[in-house]
Amino acid sequence: MSTTQTNKIEIIKATSSKINDVDFDNLSFGAVFTDHLFECDFKNGEWQTPVVKPYAPILMDPSSKVFHYGQAIFEGMKAYKDDKDAIWLFRPEENHKRFNASAVRMAMPEIPESIFLDGLNELLKLDAEWVKRGNGSSMYIRPFMIATGAGVVANPSDEYKFMILLSPAKSYYAGEVKVIIAEHYSRAANGGIGAAKAAGNYGAQFYPTNLANKDGFQQVIWTDDATHTKLEEAGTMNVFFRINDTLLTAPTSERILDGITRKSLLAIAEKEGLKTEVRSVLASELVEAAKDGSLKEIFGAGTAAVVSVIKGFSYKDEYYELPKTDDSYASLLKEKLTGIQNKLAEDTFNWTVQVK
Ligand SMILES: *Cc1c(COP(=O)(O)O)cnc(C)c1O
Numbered sequence: 084m085s086t087t088q089t090n091k092i093e094i095i096k097a098t099s100s101k102i103n104d105v106d107f108d109n110l111s112f113g114a115v116f117t118d119h120l121f122e123c124d125f126k127n128g129e130w131q132t133p134v135v136k137p138y139a140p141i142l143m144d145p146s147s148k149v150f151h152y153g154q155a156i157f158e159g160m161k162a163y164k165d166d167k168d169a170i171w172l173f174r175p176e177e178n179h180k181r182f183n184a185s186a187v188r189m190a191m192p193e194i195p196e197s198i199f200l201d202g203l204n205e206l207l208k209l210d211a212e213w214v215k216r217g218n219g220s221s222m223y224i225r226p227f228m229i230a231t232g233a234g235v236v237a238n239p240s241d242e243y244k245f246m247i248l249l250s251p252a253k254s255y256y257a258g259e260v261k262v263i264i265a266e267h268y269s270r271a272a273n274g275g276i277g278a279a280k281a282a283g284n285y286g287a288q289f290y291p292t293n294l295a296n297k298d299g300f301q302q303v304i305w306t307d308d309a310t311h312t313k314l315e316e317a318g319t320m321n322v323f324f325r326i327n328d329t330l331l332t333a334p335t336s337e338r339i340l341d342g343i344t345r346k347s348l349l350a351i352a353e354k355e356g357l358k359t360e361v362r363s364v365l366a367s368e369l370v371e372a373a374k375d376g377s378l379k380e381i382f383g384a385g386t387a388a389v390v391s392v393i394k395g396f397s398y399k400d401e402y403y404e405l406p407k408t409d410d411s412y413a414s415l416l417k418e419k420l421t422g423i424q425n426k427l428a429e430d431t432f433n434w435t436v437q438v439k
Contacts, residue, residue: 084248084392086164090207091125091132091133092132092133092134092135092201092202093132093133093134093136094134094136094205094209095134095135095136095137095139096119096137096209097118097119098137100118100212100293100355101118102118102213105251105252107215107220107251107253108253109206110224110252110253110370111257112387113225113250113252114137114221114250114251115250116139116248116249116250117138117210117213117222117248117249117250117251117288118138118209118210119135119136119137119138119206119209119210119212119249120135120136120137120139120206120223120246120248120249121133121134121202121203121205121206121246121247122133122134122135122136122244122245123194123198123202123243123244123245123246124231124243124245125192125240125242125243125244125245125325126241126242128241130194130195130218132194133198133201133202134364135202135206135209135283136373137437138248139309141244143156143231143246144231144233144350146233146234146235147230147231147232147233147240148230148231148232148233148234148239148240149228149229149231149240151221151235151237152230152237152291153281153282153283153286154189154190154191154230154240154243155189155227155228155229155230155281155282155283156182156185156186156191156223156228156279156280156281156282157225157226157227157228157280157282158171158178158181158182158191158224158226158227158280158385159223159225159280159385160172160175160178160224160226160291160343160386160413161173161221161222161223161224161252161386161424162207162214162221162222162438163214163220163221163222163424163425163427164214164215164216164220166216166426167283167425167426168435169434169436169437169438169439170207170208170211170222170438171426171434171437171438172203172205172207172378172397172435172436172437172438173343173423173424173437174191174289174343174347174434174436175195175200175203175431175436176200177196177315177343177398177434178343179199179200179328181195181280181343182194182226182228182280184200184278184279185279185280185281185423186228187356188278188279188281189276189281190239190244191228191230191239191240194228194245195205196229198245199226202247202334203224203226203423204438206249206343206392206436207249207438208248210249211438212248213251213326214312215308216252218228218254219253219254220251220254220431221251221252221254221264221424222250222252222377223249223250223251223253223386223387224247224248224249224250225247225248225249225400226245226246226247226248227245227246227247227248227282228243228245229244229246230242230243231243231244234348236272238269245289246329247395252387254372254386255387255388255389256410257301257388257391258301259320259392259394260301260302260383260392260393260394261299261300261301261394261395261396261397261402261436262295262300262301262302262303262304262317262318262381262392262396262397263295263302263303263304263390263394263396263397263398264303264304264306264308264314264366264369264378264392264396264397264398265291265303265304265306265311266311267291267311268290268291268303268306269305269306269307269308269311270287270288270315270316270338271284271305271306271308271315271337271338271339271419272283272308272338273309273336273337273338274310274337275336275337275338275352277338277339277340277423277436278335278336278338278339278340278341280334280340281402284375285319287329288303288318291303291317297422298397300397300410301391302318302383303317303318304316304317304322304396305317307364308338309337309352311362311365312366312368313333313362313363313364313365314333314366314369314384315333315338316340317381317382317391317393318340318383319342319383319385320342320379320383320384320388320391321333321340321344321383321384321385322365322382322383322384323340323348323381323382323383323384324369324372324380324381325378325379325380325381325412326368326372326377326378326380327379328358328376328379328383329358329359329360330349330352330357330358330359331360331361331362331364331375332345332349332358332359332361332364332410333361333362333363333364334361334362334363342384342385343386344384344385344389344390344420347420347434348362348384348390348420348428350415351416351419351420351431352412352416354431355415355416355419357412359425366398368404369381369387369396369403370398370401373396373403373405374403378403378407379405379406379408379412380392380405380408380410380411380412380413381393381396381405382413389417389420389421390413390414390416390417390420392411394406394411412434423435
């Protein structure tokens with residue numbers, strides 16, 4: 084292994100690459116990781132020297148607080164390679180800001196932009212060969228932070244580990260998704276951690292989602308915990324509805340994650356001259372619209388799938404199937420957004436940042 088120092092980041096290169104063992108045409112999402120990872124530890128009240136090093140398991144004390152009290156947060160973002168082999172990130176400062184907001188809510192230390200973004204930059208440069216060009220290919224990026232301090236006393240850890248993993252991805256198609264509107268379980272509550280990308284939010288969703296799966300639904304549309312009448316998110320994505328020609332989505336709140344895909348799609352929709360309304364959408368309103376034919380589309384929005392089309396929903400034991408649309412807003416918005424991300428269309432919003 085050779086060791087060098089750039090921008091105060093230590094770089095330890097892997098002696099060999101796994102890249103030739105990977106079938107890039109048949110990637111399952113989040114299953115394969117590149118040769119290197121980025122790591123930075125927080126100790127004695129400060130962030131230590133960051134390092135890019137070979138991907139490998141980590142050794143931890145079994146009493147580390149992450150295992151007992153769940154101090155764990157993450158981000159999800161993507162990088163793309165253009166036809167000149169330049170690598171581009173999509174709105175990375177938004178992910179950094181949101182990561183720190185999650186850290187504050189989970190009583191974890193914030194991470195400086197210079198560590199988060201420069202670390203990611205160095206990691207992507209080292210594993211650049213793993214970022215593939217062309218239709219639907221991207222590099223899924225998983226920054227995360229865990230509490231590594233030892234001891235089971237129930238208070239915040241004084242030591243943390245921040246890491247970034249890279250996982251090559253093909254376009255993600257979830258198939259035809261049917262959803263069930265939650266009438267009992269909740270993803271988030273006012274005063275809770277729903278607006279943070281906390282690992283436990285996902286763990287808590289698995290059981291109600293399994294119940295939905297057993298009934299033939301792939302995902303749950305989460306509602307507000309107090310009344311279960313407002314439609315808030317679809318699985319781990321923000322959710323959009325099209326009623327007649329109006330695109331609707333709920334305002335972000337303590338219960339709704341401030342998705343970067345969500346706000347980017349809203350900006351694109353406005354630029355395309357589509358009518359948008361950011362307001363609470365009620366389950367009863369959706370049922371009415373489904374019955375009178377004005378409900379045209381429902382789709383989820385998030386980094387992994389970009390847009391995930393929902394073909395029908397169940398509410399109070401009644402199933403409603405959506406009609407097929409020729410002028411789908413979901414496809415239009417997905418095409419415009421991925422065009423910008425892949426550098427196929429002009430980035431009039433200034434959202435893309437080159438890795439260099
Ligand atoms: C990450 C996430 C989203 C989508 O956010 P993006 O920034 O668009 O990827 C939506 N809802 C929840 C609950 C999430 O965790």
